[in-house]
Every structure is written in C-alpha cells, then in structure tokens.
Amino acid sequence: MKKTKTVNQQVPSVDGKGIMMGRPAFTDDLTPRNALVIKVLRSPHAFAKITSIDTSEAERIEGVELILTHKDFKRNAYTRAGQGYPEPSPHDKFVLDEYVRYVGDEVAAVAAVDEATAEAAVKAIDVEYEKLDPVLDFETAKDNDTLVHPEDDIYEMFPIGFDPKRNVAASYHMEVGDVEKTLSESEITVENTYYTQAQAHVMLEPHTVNAQLDYQNRLVLISATQTPWHVRRILSQTLEIPLSRIRVIKPRVGGGFGGKQAIHGEMLAAAVTMRTGQPSRLTYTREEVFESSYTRHPMRMTIRMGAKRDGTITSIDFHGLSDTGAYGEHALTVYMVTGSKVLPLYNKVDAVRFQGDIVYTNHVSSGAYRGYGAVQGNYAVESTIDMLAEKLGMDPFALREKNMMLENETSPIFEIMGEGTEGTAMVMESNKLDYCVARGKELIGYDEKYPRRETGESKVRSIGGAIAMQGSGIPYIDMGAATIKLNDDGFYNLTVGATDIGQGSDTILAQIAAEQLGVAVDKVIVYSSDTDLTPFDVGAYASSTTYVSGNAVLKAARSMRRMVIDEAARTLDVNAEDITFEGEVFKVEGSAPLTLSDLSNRLYYNEDQKQLTTTGSYYGTKSPPPFMAGFVEIELDTETGEYEILEYASVVDCGTTINPALARGQVEGGLMQGIGMAAFEDVEYSKKGKMITGDLLNYKIPTNLSVKKFTTEFADSYEESGPYGAKSVAEIGTDTPPAAIANAVYNAVGVRIDSLPITPEKIQKAMNDKKENDV
Amino acid sequence: MKISLTLNNRPKTFDVAPDEYLVDTLRRYGYTSVRRGCDTTSCGVCTLLVDDKPVPSCAFLSARADGARLTTVEGIPETASKLAEHFGERGADQCGFCNPGIALAVHSMEQSGMPADDATIDHYLVGNLCRCTGYQSQREAIKAYLGDKK
Numbered sequence: 001m002k003k004t005k006t007v008n009q010q011v012p013s014v015d016g017k018g019i020m021m022g023r024p025a026f027t028d029d030l031t032p033r034n035a036l037v038i039k040v041l042r043s044p045h046a047f048a049k050i051t052s053i054d055t056s057e058a059e060r061i062e063g064v065e066l067i068l069t070h071k072d073f074k075r076n077a078y079t080r081a082g083q084g085y086p087e088p089s090p091h092d093k094f095v096l097d098e099y100v101r102y103v104g105d106e107v108a109a110v111a112a113v114d115e116a117t118a119e120a121a122v123k124a125i126d127v128e129y130e131k132l133d134p135v136l137d138f139e140t141a142k143d144n145d146t147l148v149h150p151e152d153d154i155y156e157m158f159p160i161g162f163d164p165k166r167n168v169a170a171s172y173h174m175e176v177g178d179v180e181k182t183l184s185e186s187e188i189t190v191e192n193t194y195y196t197q198a199q200a201h202v203m204l205e206p207h208t209v210n211a212q213l214d215y216q217n218r219l220v221l222i223s224a225t226q227t228p229w230h231v232r233r234i235l236s237q238t239l240e241i242p243l244s245r246i247r248v249i250k251p252r253v254g255g256g257f258g259g260k261q262a263i264h265g266e267m268l269a270a271a272v273t274m275r276t277g278q279p280s281r282l283t284y285t286r287e288e289v290f291e292s293s294y295t296r297h298p299m300r301m302t303i304r305m306g307a308k309r310d311g312t313i314t315s316i317d318f319h320g321l322s323d324t325g326a327y328g329e330h331a332l333t334v335y336m337v338t339g340s341k342v343l344p345l346y347n348k349v350d351a352v353r354f355q356g357d358i359v360y361t362n363h364v365s366s367g368a369y370r371g372y373g374a375v376q377g378n379y380a381v382e383s384t385i386d387m388l389a390e391k392l393g394m395d396p397f398a399l400r401e402k403n404m405m406l407e408n409e410t411s412p413i414f415e416i417m418g419e420g421t422e423g424t425a426m427v428m429e430s431n432k433l434d435y436c437v438a439r440g441k442e443l444i445g446y447d448e449k450y451p452r453r454e455t456g457e458s459k460v461r462s463i464g465g466a467i468a469m470q471g472s473g474i475p476y477i478d479m480g481a482a483t484i485k486l487n488d489d490g491f492y493n494l495t496v497g498a499t500d501i502g503q504g505s506d507t508i509l510a511q512i513a514a515e516q517l518g519v520a521v522d523k524v525i526v527y528s529s530d531t532d533l534t535p536f537d538v539g540a541y542a543s544s545t546t547y548v549s550g551n552a553v554l555k556a557a558r559s560m561r562r563m564v565i566d567e568a569a570r571t572l573d574v575n576a577e578d579i580t581f582e583g584e585v586f587k588v589e590g591s592a593p594l595t596l597s598d599l600s601n602r603l604y605y606n607e608d609q610k611q612l613t614t615t616g617s618y619y620g621t622k623s624p625p626p627f628m629a630g631f632v633e634i635e636l637d638t639e640t641g642e643y644e645i646l647e648y649a650s651v652v653d654c655g656t657t658i659n660p661a662l663a664r665g666q667v668e669g670g671l672m673q674g675i676g677m678a679a680f681e682d683v684e685y686s687k688k689g690k691m692i693t694g695d696l697l698n699y700k701i702p703t704n705l706s707v708k709k710f711t712t713e714f715a716d717s718y719e720e721s722g723p724y725g726a727k728s729v730a731e732i733g734t735d736t737p738p739a740a741i742a743n744a745v746y747n748a749v750g751v752r753i754d755s756l757p758i759t760p761e762k763i764q765k766a767m768n769d770k771k772e773n774d775v
Numbered sequence: 776m777k778i779s780l781t782l783n784n785r786p787k788t789f790d791v792a793p794d795e796y797l798v799d800t801l802r803r804y805g806y807t808s809v810r811r812g813c814d815t816t817s818c819g820v821c822t823l824l825v826d827d828k829p830v831p832s833c834a835f836l837s838a839r840a841d842g843a844r845l846t847t848v849e850g851i852p853e854t855a856s857k858l859a860e861h862f863g864e865r866g867a868d869q870c871g872f873c874n875p876g877i878a879l880a881v882h883s884m885e886q887s888g889m890p891a892d893d894a895t896i897d898h899y900l901v902g903n904l905c906r907c908t909g910y911q912s913q914r915e916a917i918k919a920y921l922g923d924k925k
C-alpha cells in the first residue's frame with residue numbers, strides 16, 4: 001500500500017468530544033418543545049381481531065388532540081424493513097390494522113399535550129377483541145390451522161416464495177451438484193440440528209422520532225434511523241404524501257445494529273403531524289423497544305456434512321427454518337445470508353445445498369440484526385466442522401485450513417445467491433484467512449492450550465474457535481453518494497447520505513476525503529444524512545458504508561482535487577500538469593506558490609468567482625468479504641456448568657483499516673453482541689405469547705465484567721476495489737462467538753450444546769445425560 | 776411544586792410534579808445531556824451527580840432534589856473533554872449515548888481518590904451499560920485518563 005497520511009492512522013473521531021461533553025445531538029434532544037406526545041395502545045393478545053374500538057371517553061380528556069385507529073388509514077400494505085426498492089420483503093403490514101398479531105402490536109395511537117394526558121387517554125380507549133389461537137411454536141407454523149395473515153390485500157414485490165395461506169413469508173432453495181448422491185458416497189458423514197434464539201438489539205437510545213410541518217408546509221421528520229431515504233420513500237408510498245413534501249433528518253443516533261434499519265414510530269408521528277398540523281414526538285419506552293420493535297430471527301438448522309477420510313469436505317447440506325414473527329421484514333434476505341455468508345467458506349465441496357422456509361408466527365417480528373443470518377449459520381456450520389474433525393480424528397483447524405476458501409479462489413454460491421435475488425460472481429482478491437487462523441492460534445496459545453487443561457478441583461480451561469466471513473454491501477443494489485464543496489479559506493464540506501449511527505462513519509469518510517485532498521481531517525467538515533441536504537445513500541446496513549459510501553467519497557474527492565488544480569492553473573496561468581500540489585499549496589517552478597486558502601478566497605470574492613462543488617456516487621459490482629478467525633479460552637466449572645470467558649482473540653482481514661481504533665471498536669463491539677447471544681441473551685415468551693424479558697432486569701446484556709480480555713488484531717490486507725484498500729468491518733465480529741464458545745464447551749467437558757444460548761443449566765444437564773449414557 | 780437547587784454551580788428553581796424524576800425535569804428544562812435509556816434503573820445512561828455522588832436520575836424524584844447540588848456533564852467540561860481524547864485513541868467512542876454518564880461516574884471516581892486499577896474501574900462502572908463497545912477500550916481509556924491525572 002502507498003504511504004498514507006490520514007487513512008490507516010490514529011485520528012480521533014470527529015464527534016466523540018462533543019458527544020461526551022453532552023451537546024444536544026440525539027433525536028430527542030432536538031424535539032420541538034411544544035410537540036404533542038404520542039403514546040400507542042398496544043395489543044395484550046398474541047393474536048386477535050378488533051371487533052370494536054370506542055375512543056369517545058378518551059377524546060373527552062382535555063389535552064387530547066388526536067386519536068388514530070385502523071379506521072383512519074387507507075389499507076396500503078407496506079413493509080417496515082427499510083431495504084432497497086422493490087423490497088425483497090413481503091408487503092404485509094398496515095399502519096394500523098383490525099388484526100393484532102403479537103403482544104405489543106399497535107392498536108391505536110393518542111396524541112396529547114403531555115405524557116400523562118396521552119397515557120390517561122390510552123387507558124380510556126375501550127377495545128373489544130375476538131381472541132384467536134396464536135401460533136407460538138415456529139416448528140408448527142407451516143400449514144397450521146391458524147393463519148397469521150388471513151387478509152388478501154398483502155403481496156410480494158417479486159417472487160420470494162411468499163405463501164401466506166401456509167404461514168410462509170418466504171422460502172428458498174438452491175443446490176450445486178448432487179448433495180444426496182455426494183453424501184451417500186462420503187466416507188465420513190456428520191449430521192446435527194441447531195437452534196438459535198431471538199436476541200434483542202438493546203441499542204441504548206430507544207427508537208425516537210419527531211415530526212413537524214415547516215414554514216413551507218413540508219413534513220420534516222427527525223428520526224433515529226439507519227435509513228433516511230427508505231423512511232422517506234416508505235412514508236410517501238404508504239401515507240400518500242408526495243415524496244417532495246417530506247424531509248427526513250438523521251441526527252446523531254445512539255446505536256442501531258440493524259434495529260433502526262426499519263420504520264418504527266415514523267408512520268404514526270407523520271400521520272399525527274399531517275392531521276393536526278402540530279409537531280409531535282414518539283419515543284419508545286424500553287419496554288416498547290423490547291416488545292414492539294424487532295428481534296433476531298430464531299432458527300432451526302440441520303446440517304449434514306460429508307468428507308473423505310483424508311479430511312476433504314465433499315458436501316454440505318443446510319436445511320433451515322426461520323421464524324419471522326408477525327411480519328416478514330427481512331425474512332428472505334436474512335435467511336439467504338445464513339447460507340451465502342457461511343457456505344462459501346468451504347468452497348471446495350462437490351455439492352452444496354441450502355434451503356428452508358421462513359414462517360409467520362405470533363411473536364414480535366424478526367428483523368435486521370448485525371450479523372444478519374450469518375451468525376446463525378456460522379454457529380451451525382462451524383459447530384459441525386468441529387464434530388466432523390473429531391470423527392476424522394483431525395485437529396479442527398487443520399480441517400478448516402485444508403478446506404477453507406483462500407485468496408484468488410471463488411465459490412459458485414456468490415453467483416447463485418444474492419440478497420433476495422441472484423448474486424454476483426466474484427473472486428477473493430483479498431483473503432488473508434490463512435494468516436488470520438495462524439496468527440489467531442498464536443495469540444490464544446492454541447498449540448499449548450488446545451483442547452483443555454485441568455486448572456483446579458472442578459475447573460477446566462479449554463479453547464474453541466471458528467472462522468467467518470461477511471460482505472461489503474449488496475452489489476448492483478446499494479448506492480452511496482457524497483458531495484464535496486470548497487469554502488473560502490480553503491476548507492471543505494463533505495456531505496454524505498451515509499448514516500453514522502455511532503459506528504464512526506462520519507470520521508472514516510472524512511479521513512478518506514482528507515487523504516485524497518491532502519488536508520488534515522479538521523479541514524473536512526462532514527455532515528451526514530438529510531434527505532434535503534445531502535446526496536442519496538441506502539443507509540447503514542449490510543456492512544456497506546466503508547466500502548460503498550467510502551468509494552463514493554473517494555470519487556468525489558478525486559474530482560475535487562482535479563477541480564482545484566485546474567482553477568490554480570488558470571489563476572497561475574500555467575498548465576495543470578506543471579503544478580505540484582500536496583493539498584495546501586500549489587507550486588510551480590519559477591513562480592510564487594499559491595495557497596489553497598488564497599485560491600479559494602479569490603474564487604469566492606475577487607476574480608473569476610465560482611462555487612466549486614462535486615458529487616461522486618458509487619455502487620459495488622462485487623461485495624468483497626472481510627474474513628476473521630476467532631478463538632476463545634474459557635474456564636468451566638464442571639460441577640455447575642458455569643464458565644468464564646478468559647480471552648477472546650481475533651484476527652480480522654477487513655482490508656485496510658481506515659481508522660484502526662474505530663475498526664477495533666467495531667470488532668470488539670460485534671464480538672460482545674455475539675458473546676451475549678452465545679452465552680446468555682434470550683428473548684423469552686410466556687405460554688400466551690407475552691414477552692417475559694421485556695426490560696433490562698429480565699433481559700441481560702453483557703457488562704464490563706462479561707469478558708476478561710479481548711485481543712484484537714488485523715491482517716495486513718489490501719482490497720483493490722475498496723477505498724484505500726478497505727473492506728467492511730461492522731458485522732463480522734458478531735459471527736464467531738456462538739460456534740467458538742460451543743466448541744470450547746465441547747472441548748472442556750465433551751458435551752455439544754446445540755441450542756443457544758449456551759447456559760450453565762444446559763451444560764450441566766448435557767453432562768448429566770452423558771454420564772448416564774456412559775454408564 | 777417549586778424546588779431550588781444548584782445545577783453546575785448555578786442556582787436554579789424548577790417547577791416539578793411530585794411524581795416527576797430528575798431526568799425528566801432536567802430534559803424539560805433543556806438539559807438534554809441527561810438521557811433516558813431504560814425504565815428500570817438498569818442502564819446508567821441517566822447518571823447525574825447529586826452532591827458529587829453518581830445516581831440514576833431516572834429513579835431520583837425531583838422533589839427530593841430540593842437544596843441539592845447537581846452536576847451534569849456540562850458541569851465537568853474538562854473531565855469530559857480529556858476523557859473523550861482517551862476514548863478516541865482507543866475506539867471507545869462509538870454512538871456515545873452512554874458517554875456522559877460514564878464521564879460523570881469517572882469524575883466522581885477521580886474525586887473519591889480510588890485506585891485506578893481495572894478491578895476498581897469495573898466495579899465502579901458496572902452500572903454504566905454500553906452496547907457498542909466491548910468495554911475493554913473504555914476501561915483502558917479510563918485508566919489512561921486517571922493515570923494522567925496522577
């Protein structure tokens with residue numbers, strides 16, 4: 001890689017200080033003081049038809065300005081998913097509907113002058129329900145007597161296997177080679193079934209939105225969203241407001257992790273403000289965030305793997321079932337990623353099959369969540385790899401090294417599977433997985449510590465690991481754009497559609513621009529995501545920002561650099577080629593140097609006046625995967641099954657790290673969410689379908705005591721197609737912990753936990769069962 | 776009812792409802808650095824110093840704050856700014872929703888003269904949840920900040 005001044009250097013984030021100092025930044029900090037407070041009446045039933053709603057008593061309460069029920073909305077089926085258009089998710093949701101499909105589903109909305117009044121009005125609404133039998137077990141959802149979506153005015157945008165009359169939101173099948181034949185001819189086969197649970201996002205800033213009509217009578221929403229353009233489009237289509245009359249502003253967002261990719265309160269806030277003319281605000285309570293937003297898709301996955309005795313893996317069969325809950329957001333695409341971002345890791349097989357249904361149930365909807373299927377699939381496949389290694393009598397990493405995809409290799413799956421559609425063929429031009437594995441083993445001390453050591457009476461320490469891949473945006477679909485403007489005094493504005501949701505994209509995009517323009521980062525003032533003011537971007541999802549939006553910034557910066565050189569040439573009356581320019585001073589042999597500051601002052605005030613501005617946009621023609629190897633060392637108490645995570649060592653190939661500190665933050669934050677999912681996080685429901693883990697007392701997320709030590713390193717890697725060699729890094733951290741910890745537990749005590757989370761109770765029970773069987 | 780108190784060293788009088796919590800009063804009066812992350816006193820986002828002790832302002836009745844000395848992160852700009860630099864160096868600053876609460880907790884830890892070792896930091900900050908980082912970068916940054924001050 002060429003020497004860089006800003007990229008791949010230690011650069012503080014552009015916003016960290018202001019945020020730490022408490023400046024107004026987040027949506028609720030920017031809410032108009034006089035905004036009406038919106039509160040939502042939510043369903044107490046897992047499945048019911050509303051037979052009557054009486055709002056008369058609530059309407060009489062002083063301070064109540066508006067009450068909305070399903071009767072107030074035209075039936076326009078839409079999807080809240082927040083994806084590219086046309087969406088690969090079924091249009092199966094109405095703003096408010098006569099059916100409620102999970103405990104927490106919206107029944108009615110109240111807008112009132114303050115919170116207490118709104119709450120009182122919500123309580124005063126009288127609803128009669130006809131209770132229906134809910135589907136609460138996703139394994140019995142298909143062809144169940146209960147139809148979660150009996151209505152006829154819902155539809156798919158293009159074929160995704162949508163079959164609501166069988167409770168199927170989407171379904172998928174693909175096969176390369178002949179899996180049954182290859183498996184039957186395999187010398188060694190293994191098979192196992194895995195279950196993954198619903199996980200809650202728990203971004204610390206709850207879903208928040210406010211709306212107002214501005215003095216041009218346009219609807220302005222400030223929203224904690226990952227996808228402002230999708231929000232604008234979906235609002236326009238569903239509420240039938242012209243797109244040109246809507247502005248969506250994304251301020252600082254307090255974490256998203258996929259949870260804020262979708263539409264949440266925006267629809268109701270927009271409706272209230274359009275009808276009352278008054279500003280409104282809707283902030284979810286923590287309970288609403290849990291009960292009425294999204295979870296990760298729970299899945300059942302059966303893996304069959306065949307191999308030759310020498311350890312060559314010949315076939316993989318992946319058969320899954322995914323629970324999309326009440327609505328089908330991301331149903332197909334999350335499931336496809338379960339295969340497409342895992343199976344190519346083992347690209348030398350003769351046959352591979354991937355299939356499954358994504359079914360409706362009366363649970364909270366599942367949606368996008370960091371890792372997006374890959375973490376589920378990784379757990380199943382990477383657990384099975386360890387099982388296969390044992391059966392072969394091989395070291396599990398020797399087995400991986402023998403079979404995994406290497407640099408300059410490819411997999412037919414890339415071409416077959418995209419996200420909701422066909423994929424894009426590509427060769428791995430940067431893939432340092434071999435280094436990641438070798439270095440990761442060193443970091444964790446694999447050779448000395450694998451598989452286990454007794455460390456006390458009832459204590460064992462053990463090692464487990466897994467490898468993973470992700471993507472960098474969705475080729476030919478995800479687009480990002482950036483505009484760069486020169487100011488007098490010679491500094492730049494960079495406006496981007498890319499949505500910083502706390503991952504640091506504003507900083508890394510400013511770094512990319514600064515590097516190309518040859519200035520310090522503080523000479524690039526970055527502003528992100530406002531549908532009126534910044535260019536388009538699909539938003540922060542699919543690990544796309546660094547790669548897709550970063551490339552757009554790079555294009556814009558290249559063009560701006562040419563523009564200032566051309567202007568300098570005109571001013572100095574020389575040929576552009578004769579100018580040497582690092583970024584601040586134009587030098588020509590034999591004449592006095594011209595500074596960028598002087599040039600720009602001249603351009604804005606004195607001579608040949610003009611505004612210099614340029615826009616770059618980019619969409620990927622491939623999606624170069626980042627790779628990683630993750631290793632965990634645990635200490636397990638063989639009496640209680642309790643275990644402690646002593647160290648999680650990872651080596652990541654994400655190409656160039658534009659900002660090494662922020663990249664580390666992404667990896668370790670992702671790991672922590674994966675560890676939470678692996679070890680204890682679990683959304684649970686009562687028998688009647690009510691979430692019983694709907695607050696932070698009953699749903700625990702990792703604390704600063706959860707992991708003793710992270711060791712995180714990056715491989716020296718350069719992706720030709722990425723900006724300054726970068727690939728994505730946002731999601732990959734999440735993927736390895738479930739399999740790595742399951743493998744470590746197996747190595748400690750010889751029991752394979754094939755359902756998440758891997759709790760002490762499950763370990764203890766499995767150990768007892770094993771003891772009984774062994775006798 | 777009216778309460779009088781000191782907020783960031785300035786005398787203030789607020790009109791509050793008897794069942795109102797400090798986080799809501801302060802936000803209502805425009806002190807938006809104090810934010811709400813939960814309804815169960817579990818996250819630490821709303822941390823505020825009351826007479827120099829960190830408390831969750833979502834569980835502190837405003838009425839009880841009459842006569843108290845309150846500090847929000849705006850009252851400790853030097854701590855916040857220095858701490859932010861250490862966070863920045865280690866990628867510990869992500870969405871930052873948890874950061875003002877952490878700055879206040881660190882400030883009070885510093886005042887109390889506790890040792891700046893990992894165990895003490897972890898113990899002191901265990902109530903300040905963060906969903907973005909892996910905590911380790913925060914711990915390192917806090918340690919470096921407290922170390923600088925020695």
Ligand code: FES
Pocket residue numbers: 810811812813814815816817818819820821822831832833834
């Ligand atoms: S808001 Fe969560 S502890 Fe106060």
Ligand code: FES
Pocket residue numbers: 204254255502867868869870871872873874904905906907908
């Ligand atoms: S940085 Fe986002 S919650 Fe801590």
